[in-house]
Amino acid sequence: MVFPVFWMISSAFKPTDQINSFTPTWFSRHPTVSHFTTAVHTPYFWTDVKNTLIIVSVTVTVSIALAFLAAVALAKYRFTGRKLFIVLVIGIQMLPGAGLIIPLYVTLASYHLVNTLTGVIVTYMTIVLPFSVWTLRGFILGIPKELEEAAMVDGSTRLGAFVRILLPLVAPGLVATSVFAFIQAWNEYLYARIILASQGKQTITVWLSYFLGTSRSTDWGALMAGSTLTAIPAVVFFLIVQRRIAFGLTAGAVRG
């Protein structure tokens, strides 16, 4: 199972003659970082990293702020139309990205947002918002109602109890959801590929996808170094939050 990951890292550090050899070298005795240097100096690497970071941070900040409010509504209130809202939040997550590219592209084009980072940010919110609402709702539900009620008995208003009791307790959940949203946006490829057409205005995944090219003399070492660099932020963050988020998709399924 982990062989492809091992092979990626191992190849990234291998001298080119060992990469091109017909007999693979499992562990190179002369590891080199030259492939990383090549990858980093490939045109637009740093610009695309910067673009990705801008897109991801704006997407995550805005989405989490909006999603948190809706999550509070779902977790703390019963209201007419609540079920419909849940259907919307869950249903949107099921829509295939490929099925949405044409309407999104045409709409963005009419607002002159094609080939802009704003266009991508707006599009990414379709992915991140529903997911964040659902996950944050779970975190808020995880906080015992009694804590809030106790504060209200002690004379706090509902808002006061919310700010002083609920908010600090839900903070780890907010961080975890933000990190997971970061990973989703960092890894996204399809929308970025379609909306950002010009070089130097792309994201890291698009940068990586153009690395392979069609020529026969692909620089596999540099490609694997680039892949490793692209994977590192996503992998590190995923390992941190995996435990908290992983079961969100099926949470409660065993009970139900």
Next chain:
Amino acid sequence: MAERVVIAAETTWSRRRRRLTWGRVARGSVPYWLILPVLGAIGAILGYPLYRLFRLAFQHYGLEELIRHSGQPVGLHNFGHVLHDQIFWHTLVRTVIFTVANVGLTMGIGTLIALLLVRVSTVVRVLLTAGLVLVWSMPVVVAVQVWGWMTNYQNGVVNYILTELHFGDYFQHNWYGSTFSQLAIVTTLIVWGALPFVAITVFAALAQVPADLVEAAQIDGAPPWRVFLDVTVPIIRPVLLILTSLSIVWDFGVFVQPYLLIGQTHITPGNYLMGIYLFEKGYFDNDYGQGAAISILMLLIVATLSIFYVRKMVRIGDVD
């Protein structure tokens, strides 16, 4: 006199009641204010485009129309064209077979790994789980590049290993030579990426199976596979069903893996999957009207497929 008192009392009472009602209305409106930003955002970034999609599907809309921002109405022409297109039906059938194979392999192998995780010692389990989580964390685009490198025809490590293990002569074997082989390689990539989620979730479900039930069945002399089928499976069935329906929806709409791994140069109508067909028709051929018609058909199919999952999750969300 008495009348007046009654009237006065009634007025204060009704005034108080009105105030109460207003208070209640104000409090009742809180959740709506809370969901308003998300609803507004979804409406603007998804609702409006979907409305455009339905209009597009009944228009002729190419590059010219994109620049002019208006299409020519053509009625059902786009749908008629798509439904009479052999490529559409071939792609649909190919995607269904592809989905069945991918979901079957993912669920089968994933459940086996979960059963293995239950059986092994703690140390091995921790190591296996760590490996699964590492695989899970890999970005799809990165995994595609690694696959491309491992299966490249000149000196891919897969060819080397298969030859060394005496599976035959795979020296410079081209994995991208036929549609079947191309889609088989894409399948290995997708199943590999999906296994951790399935295995770890099923493992979590298996932990909920009461040990005494299994023991009782064993004492009654039931063979292991009977214990699994008659005791374990019914208990973890909700999880298996949810995972299966999620996998069906994901695999049916898959795009990035086949698109990047088979590579643009090798993509022909002969190896289209639905996601790619849509992309090529709408985006590459700049025929947005027809693309929209295909999008609607695809969204309808996926919506039908995901009804089970959505209903299940809504029921969970409605309870708490």
